[in-house]
Amino acid sequence: MKIVVIGAGPAGLYFSLLAKKSNPEHEIQVFEQNVKGATYGWGVVFSDIGLTFLKEADPEFFQEFTANHERCDYMEVVHQDTHVQIHGNHFSRTARVDMLKTLQDACEREGVRVEYGKRIEDIESLASQVDLVVAADGGNSAVRSQFADHFRPTFEKRRNKFAWYGTHQRFHPVSLIFRPNEHGTFIAHAYQYSPQLSTFLVEVDPDTWKRAGLDTASEEESRRYCAEVFRPDLGSNELLTNRSLWFEATIVKNEHWTHRNIVLLGDALRTVHFSLGSGTRMAMQDAIALHKAVSAHPENIPAAFATFEELRRPASKSFQGAASKSLDWYENVDTKLHLDPVSFAYDYMRRTGQVSHDDLKARDPLFAAAYEATQSELTELAQTTAA
DSSP, X not given: OEEEEEOOSHHHHHHHHHHHHHOTTOEEEEEESSOTTOOOSOEEEEEHHHHHHHXXXXXXXXXXXXXXXXXXXXXXXXXXXXXXXXXXXEEEEEEHHHHHHHHHHHHHHHTOEEXXXXXXXXXXXXXXXXXXXXXXXXXXXXXXXXXXXXXXEEEEEEEEEEEEEEESSOOOSEEEEEEEETTEEEEEEEEEOSSSOEEEEEEEOHHHHHHTTTTTOOHHHHHHHHHHHTHHHHTTOOEEOSSOOOEEEEEEEESOOEETTEEEOGGGTOXXXXXXXXXXXXXXXXXXXXXXXXXXXXXXXXXXXXXXXXXXXXXXXXXXXXXXXXXXXXXXXXXXXXXXXXXXXHHHHTTTSXXXXXXXXXXXXXXXXXXXXXXXXXXXXXXXXXX
């Protein structure tokens, strides 16, 4: 097959790698509008479940992909200055730039041609010259925009504000930190992704953001303000910037996933909020599914697309539903701050409705027992007060 992939992110590169390794006769060309090595953001995180899919798809590349990851088997919720650990949550982290380089190098070794600094303007003409066009060009997909009347995308902008930072403070567990001050509640999502650096994502509701003056602050002023909010957690380390501008999360969905011989993949297809840490995982699972579908129907693109949707639509719907509930929890966190630290962490873990008490008990019996003991004490206190 003659295949063009637009976008050299995780979805586009991983599909290209799997397809080329499976059938070296495929002619695969990847076009990326940015120059090689240009990426924003800090680290990415995978759960053990996400990595299982990658190991099953290509065990050899999996070893290369995870060779230098930072690993941890627990997470931590910081509330009221109390650190609550929840074990049985395995995470693997790496720098985004390193992840992309690993994918790029593997693709080029297999003979996939990757051209950087190349923006495709005429998708219609390109599609007429090849068997398959994979549009993996991100949440602001130009391909999706060009054929918007067919793909019928919807965009839901959520209310909270976010800014991506890095720091030399090393957060070994995936950490969620809640810091109220005179302006409102600030949230940090932090995790170490290299021997020297951690990702540090700051989240705040729009009213608090304005009261703090962050709506008019420069990038440097915002960095300094957030560093002081989280000084108890950062210690002597500062926050580091890399286009650390405030933004809102936009949830993207598409009614149709394909058009003629064009298929959307990754964030171009659907976005999953980073509060679930699943965007990159979902993109690479899309790549696996599309590869399986094309391999099953190499001479029949409509059949391949039908198989791809059959494989991915249920998971996509499930993840976006869970992400919506997760977003709701964060956007209404002020209603939870009265909870004691253990109950607060428990409420967080149950926020999507997909994790039961028995699930938590199986993952971390000590955490579940601590929650049960806390609830028993609260019940006894309520009964004593009533008497």
